[in-house]
Amino acid sequence: MKHVVLNDTHIALGAKMVEFAGYNMPVSYAGLNKEHLAVRNNAGIFDVSHMGEFLVEGPHALELIQKVTSNDASKLSDGQVQYSCLPNETGGIVDDLLVYRKNAETFFLVVNASNIDKDWAHISKYNESIGARMTNLSEGMSLFAVQGPNAAQILQPLTDIDLASMKYYTFAEGTFAGVPDVLVSNTGYTGAGGFEIYMPNAQALHIWNAILEAGKAYGLELCGLGARDTLRLEKAFCLYGHEIDDTTNPIEAGLGWITKFTKDFNGRAFAEKLKNEGVQNKLVGFELTERGIPRQGYEIADASGNIIGRVTSGTQSPSLGKAIGLGYVKTEFAAPDTAIFIRIREKDIAAKVVKTPFL
């Protein structure tokens, strides 16, 4: 099992650790609900150093990114970030990712920890004929997410980057806690606002401690991956391995908005066919109207007990106090307010399709 730089720090701070994507990671500290609500109402910090980072450089960098991703990276200006995905050759998704444009010939890609090796091999395969310069920075970089409405106030004293004016999905590089050239982006996976901070491993402990010190006066909460998951689910953000995987198509997954037919890309034909002919299944949000908690893999049934889909994620929403989930259903059951049933321990529990995000 791999370890993030701060592994021992997390244990000393009282984190409960679990294996995730091959890394020993904090799943919670004081308790998931407390961490979750702190991020919604105040601020919390997550160590997400398990995430992967690739640098793509040179005169063919954009050409490579355009070939392998579904969104249109030519629309990016310096300092902008784009959510995108890597379609595969069979209509599925290799991974979802963020594309940062540093300049016209330098792009920084952030990928899921569980997919680092797969993504690297996939992109490298297309790079053989394109010839961009690729560097896998994953092992040497740490990443912290400081999320919540008070994130900017907590972090601003540490950096010369103007955080208040930084727009959503943009980034800057500057001095942070005395460390030069730290990349800070207005991004995150919580829907609560906040920033992600990328740094070399050697600076990680220093920066972590500086943020915790700056956060003391605000009650900055230590948060684990458990709260990160419930926060993203309330906003209906896709999680690789749940809503999307090698077999799900971006169109079915509701990712048509990052699938741009203004350019050619690997997997375009599949996506275009589904877009034109219509999909059989759609990813929807639902809430339970009877007691129960939906979980990944549970079947979704209609009123007659016919299986019409499956749950991809589910939880008791800490913010809403009710059971919510995402899942694929046959298209005729995808309209909001449609009655569906979640099969939990051989019982069909009533639910209804709702609009997302849930919050």
Place this chain on the structure above:
Amino acid sequence: MSIPKDLRYSKDHEWLRVDGENAYIGITEFAQGELGDIVFVEIETAGETLEANAVFGTVEAVKTVSSLYMPVAGEILEVNPALADSPELVNQDPYNEGWMIRIRMTDPAQSAALLDADAYGALIGA
């Protein structure tokens, strides 16, 4: 880690408080900590008589779901009514307010075969 001396324990992290031929059953402080924030306790076996190690219900935390096992055989007389609206009582007070079921033991002698506090402490490394 609280492990009251007057209770008996199962290897599945349930506790048993003997009260004559009846007994109260819940989960241990260690178990609630491992599960995290508990959001739903589902017990639909009231009135049934179950064997030792049979599943009497399910506890759902935000991230995980876990079965609940009978430490001894018995008839389920009552389910803690407070858990329907306040499942978090299991986190806050696992040995008292967070009790789960009250049973009539089929064979009260079975409770002697369960772990005492010291043996349970050794099991969880406390």
